[in-house]
Amino acid sequence: MSVTGDGLYRLLPAIYRERDAERGYQLQALLSILAEQGSAVDADIAQLYENLFIETCQDWVVPYIGDLVSNRALYDAGRITQPDTARALFSDLAGPNLLPPLSIRARADVANTIYYRQRKATPAMLEELARDVTGWAAHVVEFFQLLGWTQFLEHQRPQCQWVDVRSIDRMQRIDGAFDVTSHTVDVRRPAQQEGWHNIRNLGFFFWRLQSYELAVVPARQATLPWQYHFSPLGNNAPLFTRLRAESLGTGLVTEIDIAAPIRPILFYDDLRQSGQPGYAGLYGPFDSTLASFFLSLDGQPVAVADITCMRLDPWPAAPPSGRIVGVDVTTGRFAIGDGWAATGPVDASYFYGFSSGLGGGTYDRRKWLEDRSAANGSPAVYTVLQNGSTSHFAKNSVLDAVTQWQADGQPRAIISILDNRTYALPDTIKLANDGWLAIEADNEIRPLLQSGANGLQVDVAPPGDPADVDRTACLTLNGIVLEGYVDVIGDLGQLRVLHSTLIPGRQLNGEGNPVGNGASMIVAAQNSGGQQINLQLSAQAAFSIIGQIQMPQQATGIWLLDCIVQGVGGVAVSDAAGSYAPPLTIERSTVIGTVQAKSLLASETIFTAAIGVQRTQSGCVRFSYVTPDSKTSRRYRCQPDLGIAEAIAAAQVTNPNLPAAAQHQIALDIEARLVPALVTTRYGQPAYAQLDLSCPREIRTGAEDGSEMGAFCHLKQPQRASNLQLRLGEYLPFGLEAAIVYVT
Numbered sequence: 031m032s033v034t035g036d037g038l039y040r041l042l043p044a045i046y047r048e049r050d051a052e053r054g055y056q057l058q059a060l061l062s063i064l065a066e067q068g069s070a071v072d073a074d075i076a077q078l079y080e081n082l083f084i085e086t087c088q089d090w091v092v093p094y095i096g097d098l099v100s101n102r103a104l105y106d107a108g109r110i111t112q113p114d115t116a117r118a119l120f121s122d123l124a125g126p127n128l129l130p131p132l133s134i135r136a137r138a139d140v141a142n143t144i145y146y147r148q149r150k151a152t153p154a155m156l157e158e159l160a161r162d163v164t165g166w167a168a169h170v171v172e173f174f175q176l177l178g179w180t181q182f183l184e185h186q187r188p189q190c191q192w193v194d195v196r197s198i199d200r201m202q203r204i205d206g207a208f209d210v211t212s213h214t215v216d217v218r219r220p221a222q223q224e225g226w227h228n229i230r231n232l233g234f235f236f237w238r239l240q241s242y243e244l245a246v247v248p249a250r251q252a253t254l255p256w257q258y259h260f261s262p263l264g265n266n267a268p269l270f271t272r273l274r275a276e277s278l279g280t281g282l283v284t285e286i287d288i289a290a291p292i293r294p295i296l297f298y299d300d301l302r303q304s305g306q307p308g309y310a311g312l313y314g315p316f317d318s319t320l321a322s323f324f325l326s327l328d329g330q331p332v333a334v335a336d337i338t339c340m341r342l343d344p345w346p347a348a349p350p351s352g353r354i355v356g357v358d359v360t361t362g363r364f365a366i367g368d369g370w371a372a373t374g375p376v377d378a379s380y381f382y383g384f385s386s387g388l389g390g391g392t393y394d395r396r397k398w399l400e401d402r403s404a405a406n407g408s409p410a411v412y413t414v415l416q417n418g419s420t421s422h423f424a425k426n427s428v429l430d431a432v433t434q435w436q437a438d439g440q441p442r443a444i445i446s447i448l449d450n451r452t453y454a455l456p457d458t459i460k461l462a463n464d465g466w467l468a469i470e471a472d473n474e475i476r477p478l479l480q481s482g483a484n485g486l487q488v489d490v491a492p493p494g495d496p497a498d499v500d501r502t503a504c505l506t507l508n509g510i511v512l513e514g515y516v517d518v519i520g521d522l523g524q525l526r527v528l529h530s531t532l533i534p535g536r537q538l539n540g541e542g543n544p545v546g547n548g549a550s551m552i553v554a555a556q557n558s559g560g561q562q563i564n565l566q567l568s569a570q571a572a573f574s575i576i577g578q579i580q581m582p583q584q585a586t587g588i589w590l591l592d593c594i595v596q597g598v599g600g601v602a603v604s605d606a607a608g609s610y611a612p613p614l615t616i617e618r619s620t621v622i623g624t625v626q627a628k629s630l631l632a633s634e635t636i637f638t639a640a641i642g643v644q645r646t647q648s649g650c651v652r653f654s655y656v657t658p659d660s661k662t663s664r665r666y667r668c669q670p671d672l673g674i675a676e677a678i679a680a681a682q683v684t685n686p687n688l689p690a691a692a693q694h695q696i697a698l699d700i701e702a703r704l705v706p707a708l709v710t711t712r713y714g715q716p717a718y719a720q721l722d723l724s725c726p727r728e729i730r731t732g733a734e735d736g737s738e739m740g741a742f743c744h745l746k747q748p749q750r751a752s753n754l755q756l757r758l759g760e761y762l763p764f765g766l767e768a769a770i771v772y773v774t
Contacts, residue, residue: 038065084141096140102756104163105749106136115617116591119570120528122406124399130387130573130592130744138162151763153232154282160234163757164750167273167288169207171233173226173769178212199295207235207773208285220769222723232768234754238747239716239774241270241289241381242392244476245316247450249325249378252363252540256349257342260323260362260378262452262478263513263533265542265714266343268292269359270381271312272322286312290774291383291716292322292359298339313337316379323381325355325364328374340365383716383774385742388592389531389575390511392450392476398508398528398573400444400468409442409468410435416451428453428469428479441465447510452478455486455512461503461520463493470528471509481514485552490520501566513537515577518553521563525551527571534577534596534713542714547599550577553585555606575713579603583628585612590619594719594741596711597623600639610644618733618743620719622711630663634733636706636740653734658701669728669739670704704728706740716774723772 039047039061050057080086084095093103116128142162149155153170160168179187193211194200203209218225226233250264251257261267268291285296292312300311313334314321325332332355340356342363350356353369362380387393402409412431413424425431431445433456441462447453447470461467471477490503504524507516511531518525532551535544557563568586569579571593578597581588582605593616595602602623603611614627616635624639631649641660643649649663656668665671674697681696682688707725709717721730721738730748732739737746751770758768 036062036065038062038068084137089137092137092140096136096143099140099143101140101143102760104136104139104753104756105746106139115589115615116572119589119591120398120526120572122401123397123528124401125397128397128572135162146761150761156232156234156758156761157282159757159761160236160754163753164236166750167237167283167290169235169283169288171207171209171235173220173231173233174229176209176211176213177227177229178214199299202293202295207233207771220767222769222771226769226771230766232762232766233771234758234768235771235773237288237290237774238772239270239289239383239385239720241273241322241383243272243316243379243381244392244450245379246377247379247478248452249364249376251376252345254345254349256366256368257345258364258366258376258378259540260364260380261382261714263511263538263714264540265538266361266363266540267382267542267714268716269323269362270383270716272320272381274320289381289383294339294341294359297357297359301334301337301339323357323359324379325357326377327355327366327370329377385717385720386745387529388573388594388741390471390476390509390529392474394474395509395529395573396473399473400470400506400508402444407442409444409466410438410440411444411446413446413448414453415448416453418448429456432456432459435467436460442467444468444470447471447475447477450476450478452480455479455481455514457482457484458487458489459505460489460491461505461522462491463498463521464500464502466502466504466506466524468506468508469510470506473509475509476511478511478513481512481516485515485517486512488516488518488520488522488525490522501564507532512550515548515550515552518551518564518567519557521557522553522567525553525567525569527551527569527574527576529573531575531713532577534575535598536577538714542712544598544713547597548578549580549597551579551581552606553581555582555584575718578623579611580606581611582606583610583612587613587615588627590614590616592617592741592744593619595619595621595623596713596719600624601626602639603627610642613649618741620708620740620742622708622719632662634739634743636729638706638708653732653739655706655729655732655739667732669726669732670700673704673728674700 039058081088081091087095096103120128146155146159153172157168157170178192200210204211213227216225216227220226220231247262249258249260250262252259259265260269271286271288271290271292273289274287297312312322313324315324315331336354338354338356340358342356342358342365343361350365350367352367354367356365384391402411411423412435414428414431416426418424418426420426425434428445435443442465488505501521501523503522506526506528507530508528509530513533515536535546536548536550537545539545553564553567555562562584564582565584566586569581570589572591575594578599578601579588579595588611600623601608602621602625603614604626605611610626610628613629615631618634620636622638625637626642629645629649630643630651632651632654635654637656640657641662643662646661646663650666651662651668652666654668656662656665677696677700678693704726706729707722709720709722712718719741721740730738733743737743737748762768
């Protein structure tokens, strides 16, 4: 029996306790220490039983249980250290662990070892293994099943028809994951784009982009009243299928089960079969089906019988005829037919694609929400829900919530948005000098906030004591998408952007291009009286997408963690005049545009354009890509510097007297080859800022831990691929070879 606290002391005879009281309770203090240690030993003994099982054991026991079943350890989240920078900057968040989630789960891998071995070498098992190990949607193809055969009358193979050119669906699927046509033998080694179809080959197809649900958002009207975009930003973006988790593990997945852009012919065929009883297709209500998108007009759902597949790029000259809604899944557009008398709101629910939980999005970010306990000052919480119940602390719009907060005079407050609607921001938010305000979306919510023509102006009331030199006012934007920009006109202490998007170029047009090239974050250097302000301001961003940043050099600094910063006009970070911004600290980020900073401390970052640093004697740039024309502080294992040094060293092995001209030519060749390649730099597209498959290996594996440089370093994609290779060596049938193919 365990004894805790004063229990051990109370077991003593009363005579000893009385004498101990006369001597100042020295014996009680000693016994309390013994009881505390005894409780620790008792808890450790109780944990020994739990450590016998993989489901309940402690983390340090997992590799030992894995060793018992001959499970080779994978790279997992336990090898990632806590980011000290994030912990120091955002100590007031719910946290406490701010590490991004990693899909590689060592505990689950050990637990499934026996399960995998019982089904070893079956296609369904290999598909499930690939999905569990990598965290990506996966599909396995037996390429020998797609080989073309010359038919023999005594042994006919009806499945080996060469190709049906009249089938649009089959023609679109050629050389894809769900190809059903026959192919001639390819004897090359299986790879991303070649060597597939051979007797000994299997194909592992992976979709690295993920689909995220965006439910009940106001569709954005285009040029005419009957033209709409699914995206509330009003840009072209493909609709994605929902990842159907319940269908996984029951057999090979189909095209409708994985998270990928919807093909028009798949949507067309799905609509033709939607009348079958129990058929779960692409279109339908989100609350009762496995559908991927849904529409409602005037608050009434649009029936599947009224939906038709159409091409709407370019927009037709006239609306569709009749009571129908034409949907273009490739561009995310839909057109309302002239048979509708809709005059009210048009709402859409759909899935969009992106690489990870970065920027404003409907993903889990509970640990990044503001701490609402007394430890954070017990802030007042104002909720925003369109068409919800209203009260003093519950409003229908952000404008009403800000107005109520200013009327209450609350120094510390949170405005929590509970839905995915579009809200207007006030022209100006005025903070107390010692207060803070957080405008945050609830977990797995992504609202769109729109600032006025002059942006969201952030002002600060003067301190109560004129002699007070401290500036602690703080504004936090958390989990939102901002159409517009932030303009700091007051003497602010902190500006924080967490898991949010400040649209590069401020706004997108119908084609998905930025409307202008204005900055997303502007900080004034002087107030209206000409006095210098924002000397203590620090701008901090994490897991966010931001346009150009303009900050005066006198500010304290800029901190960017796991961010994408894109200067549409060519400049990503600078002051208002294009000169040096304050000291910049940046980790695991992608910067599209030039950077001008007073000093630079960078790690595992891709800079696509030139860097100019005023103080090169301070700071460091490590494990990053820096353009050759950049002027930075000292560099450590950066590209292309490291590649050039290794190439010259290798050439000098064969020719110790390598002339300077030859070394210069080697440097030019490496600089031309070793350049980061991004799939697209257009914000709003699913593969925005994703490294292209043609990107050099030195950049795809150039981070400190062997993962990729840039904003998606936290995904650990090279480690996932190496984990898969490790498992395939154990589970792949003897004599077969695997082709790993990335679809997205």
